[in-house]
Amino acid sequence: DVKVTQSSRYLVKRTGEKVFLECVQDMDHENMFWYRQDPGLGLRLIYFSYDVKMKEKGDIPEGYSVSREKKERFSLILESASTNQTSMYLCASSLTGKETQYFGPGTRLLVL
Amino acid sequence: SQQGEEDPQALSIQEGENATMNCSYKTSINNLQWYRQNSGRGLVHLILIRSNEREKHSGRLRVTLDTSKKSSSLLITASRAADTASYFCAARSPGGTSYGKLTFGQGTILTVHP
Numbered sequence: 008d009v010k011v012t013q014s015s016r017y018l019v020k021r022t023g024e025k026v027f028l029e030c031v032q033d034m035d036h037e038n039m040f041w042y043r044q045d046p047g048l049g050l051r052l053i054y055f056s057y058d059v060k061m062k063e064k065g066d067i068p069e070g071y072s073v074s075r076e077k078k079e080r081f082s083l084i085l086e087s088a089s090t091n092q093t094s095m096y097l098c099a100s101s102l103t104g105k106e107t108q109y110f111g112p113g114t115r116l117l118v119l
Numbered sequence: 120s121q122q123g124e125e126d127p128q129a130l131s132i133q134e135g136e137n138a139t140m141n142c143s144y145k146t147s148i149n150n151l152q153w154y155r156q157n158s159g160r161g162l163v164h165l166i167l168i169r170s171n172e173r174e175k176h177s178g179r180l181r182v183t184l185d186t187s188k189k190s191s192s193l194l195i196t197a198s199r200a201a202d203t204a205s206y207f208c209a210a211r212s213p214g215g216t217s218y219g220k221l222t223f224g225q226g227t228i229l230t231v232h233p
Contacts, residue, residue: 011161042223049207050162050223065220097161106150106211108221110161 010034011111013098018116026085028114030098037103039081041065041073044095044113056081057103088118125208125224133232138195140227142208143188149213151184151191152221156205165206166193170213200233 014029030039038057042050042065052065054073062073070092074082081100085092095115099108126141142151150169154162168175168184168191175182181194195202205228209221 040220047225049225050209052220052222055220066222099162106152106167107164108162108209110154110163112161113159115159 011098011100011109013096013111013114015114016112018114020085020088020116020118022089022118024085024088024118026088026116026118028083028085028096028098028116030081030083030100030111031079032081032100032109033079034100034102034109035078036100036109037078038101039075040099040101040108041071041081041083042097042099043067043092044097050097053083088116090118092116093118125206125227127227128225129228129230131230131232132198134198134200136198136231138198138202138229138231140193140206140208140229142191142193142224144191144208144210144222144224145189146210147213148186149211151182152209152211153180153182153191153193154207154209154223156207156226158204162207195229198229198231200231202229203231204229 011032040055041053044050051067056062056075072084097113098111101108124143152167153165156162166177168182179196184191205226207226208224
């Protein structure tokens with residue numbers, strides 16, 4: 008089974024802090040994605056990566072950056088956390104040529 | 120704008136009843152997928168229907184796709200309390216890239232009462 012893990016289930020940070028969210032997948036997937044999920048808005052794509060060191064902006068990249076130094080790991084970085092970044096963050100991965108995305112359990116981030 | 124929009128936003132039924140959720144999308148698609156999310160967890164892929172298919176079955180799930188109306192429906196038959204979850208449709212737009220970018224709807228919250 009594909010396993011996607013995220014470094015934290017719950018995280019509380021203060022405004023202005025730099026926040027790192029880590030995602031690791033164990034199935035050698037080329038593609039990795041970061042979404043945020045907010046009530047009434049569904050999932051919105053922040054960034055995705057289709058290869059090591061490659062990244063593409065999603066629909067809402069403002070205030071975020073990403074890093075993919077190794078194939079299995081995709082990090083989401085909030086350079087200076089703000090209260091409007093309080094959300095559920097979901098990581099996913101997929102194999103090129105296959106349509107299914109596999110999701111991690113999510114990180115619920117609260118920015119105070 | 121949302122590619123997938125779901126209806127209803129919430130659905131409450133009794134165990135044994137069927138549950139139907141609808142999804143509409145705005146532009147052409149390569150395929151449409153349905154995912155399930157248990158409370159506070161990640162999403163799990165349920166079923167995929169391609170743009171040239173009209174109906175697909177998987178166990179108690181039945182998905183239909185009407186590309187002329189840009190809509191899809193997910194039917195769960197003989198529902199169980201364990202089916203209680205949020206259900207999301209996700210549209211895969213056509214294009215030359217292979218990374219499979221999806222656009223998700225807002226989701227339908229299904230509650231199945233024992």
